Amino acid sequence: MNTNRKKGMFLCFMGILIMLHACGEKNTSKDTQEVLTLQKAFSNDFLIGVAINRQLIEERDSLGVQLLIKEFNAISPENEMKWMNIHPQPDSFYFDISDKYVALGENNDMFTLGHTLVWHSQLADYMAQTTDSTLMADYLKDHINTIVNRYKGKIDAWDVVNEALNEDGTLRESVFLKVLGEDYIETAFQLAASADPDVKLLYNDYNLCNPEKREGVVRLVKRLQEKGIKIDGVGMQGHWGLTQPSLAEIEKSIKAYSDLGVKVSITELDITVLPNPWDLEGAEVSQNFENSEKMNPYPDELPDSVKIQLAQRYKDIFKIFLKHKDNMDRVTFWGINDGNTWLNNWPIRGRSNYPLLFDREYLPKKAYDSVLALKAN
Numbered sequence: 305m306n307t308n309r310k311k312g313m314f315l316c317f318m319g320i321l322i323m324l325h326a327c328g329e330k331n332t333s334k335d336t337q338e339v340l341t342l343q344k345a346f347s348n349d350f351l352i353g354v355a356i357n358r359q360l361i362e363e364r365d366s367l368g369v370q371l372l373i374k375e376f377n378a379i380s381p382e383n384e385m386k387w388m389n390i391h392p393q394p395d396s397f398y399f400d401i402s403d404k405y406v407a408l409g410e411n412n413d414m415f416t417l418g419h420t421l422v423w424h425s426q427l428a429d430y431m432a433q434t435t436d437s438t439l440m441a442d443y444l445k446d447h448i449n450t451i452v453n454r455y456k457g458k459i460d461a462w463d464v465v466n467e468a469l470n471e472d473g474t475l476r477e478s479v480f481l482k483v484l485g486e487d488y489i490e491t492a493f494q495l496a497a498s499a500d501p502d503v504k505l506l507y508n509d510y511n512l513c514n515p516e517k518r519e520g521v522v523r524l525v526k527r528l529q530e531k532g533i534k535i536d537g538v539g540m541q542g543h544w545g546l547t548q549p550s551l552a553e554i555e556k557s558i559k560a561y562s563d564l565g566v567k568v569s570i571t572e573l574d575i576t577v578l579p580n581p582w583d584l585e586g587a588e589v590s591q592n593f594e595n596s597e598k599m600n601p602y603p604d605e606l607p608d609s610v611k612i613q614l615a616q617r618y619k620d621i622f623k624i625f626l627k628h629k630d631n632m633d634r635v636t637f638w639g640i641n642d643g644n645t646w647l648n649n650w651p652i653r654g655r656s657n658y659p660l661l662f663d664r665e666y667l668p669k670k671a672y673d674s675v676l677a678l679k680a681n
């Protein structure tokens with residue numbers, strides 16, 4: 305064998321060794337590669353939250369709890385902190401479930417929301433029936449002081465006032481407005497701020513991409529700011545559809561609110577895929593309609609074509625969120641999976657809706673993949 309040939313064989317052998325080593329390394333790194341989850345994927349962008357129901361809070365839904373801990377780093381209580389549940393009588397509070405909720409958040413190091421201090425819906429009867437302004441002011445003060453104080457340092461942010469506006473941006477004729485006058489919103493924020501100066505305070509509402517309502521929120525936030533009252537954020541609920549609101553209006557709203565110097569959170573995200581009776585928008589819980597085959601077109605499974613549409617819609621809206629991540633704190637989904645979304649029962653009871661990223665078996669859907677793909681290298 306001449307020297308050149310030997311040299312050639314040696315180089316060839318070394319080349320093969322290097323290739324094998326590189327392949328080995330590749331395999332190893334693939335084996336140990338971290339599994340991407342929602343909370344990890346968006347960890348440099350915003351929190352990824354989810355609303356949890358009583359079953360989850362009490363850890364009776366073990367698959368749900370596993371999914372919660374794996375995918376999410378923020379929680380909201382779907383119903384358990386609403387006035388009728390937490391303060392059912394003037395002089396009695398019910399903290400059993402909300403204590404468990406807060407403990408779940410603490411134990412898992414999650415950003416923990418309080419939802420919600422002042423809302424006309426799911427109110428206790430004694431509040432709804434009060435017509436005396438002094439008495440109502442006392443109830444309100446006691447409600448906010450007691451609850452915010454109890455969870456001081458444990459609840460990270462409160463939806464202080466929920467859904468106080470009409471679609472045209474004027475103030476809703478709620479019992480609070482009728483009895484206390486329009487200052488009730490300022491009072492609520494002041495009470496919350498003095499009970500816990502460090503907690504974040506939000507105004508939360510639906511249809512916040514509608515121009516008139518958007519202007520109403522801008523006026524409301526400015527009014528608080530002009531009076532030196534603390535408000536940290538606007539919560540855009542995000543009960544949206546496959547085509548509405550438009551991406552342009554979503555973006556305009558995020559900009560309009562962040563231009564005020566407050567953070568934007570998407571607080572109750574879900575995307576209905578079902579027909580909308582009377583082209584209903586938003587989340588006005590008092591509306592209800594009859595069920596029918598036409599209104600419940602996918603009782604067993606969502607067709608592929610709609611799964612693809614939903615995935616594209618989620619991708620498009622998350623692109624906007626990422627574009628504005630510097631002004632956004634959090635994106636929270638309203639429910640852990642399609643099986644327990646409120647949209648199976650609203651605005652028509654007993655339908656099968658598919659608005660979230662996980663299906664009824666807690667498995668990730670195409671929509672989940674499309675959202676994660678935005679962050680995959």
Ligand code: G3I
Pocket residue numbers: 382383386425426466541572587589646
């Ligand atoms: O707790 C009772 C239970 O005892 C009874 O057996 C059952 C029979 O229907 O009803 C249970 O109460 C229901 C409750 O959810 C808990 O499941 C109420 O009827 C039902 O009206 C209530 O709906 C909630 C709705 O708010 C009204 O409070 C939804 O779960 C909840 O997702 C929804 O969340 C709201 C946000 O708080 C504010 N933004 C809009 C959003 C959607 O409406």
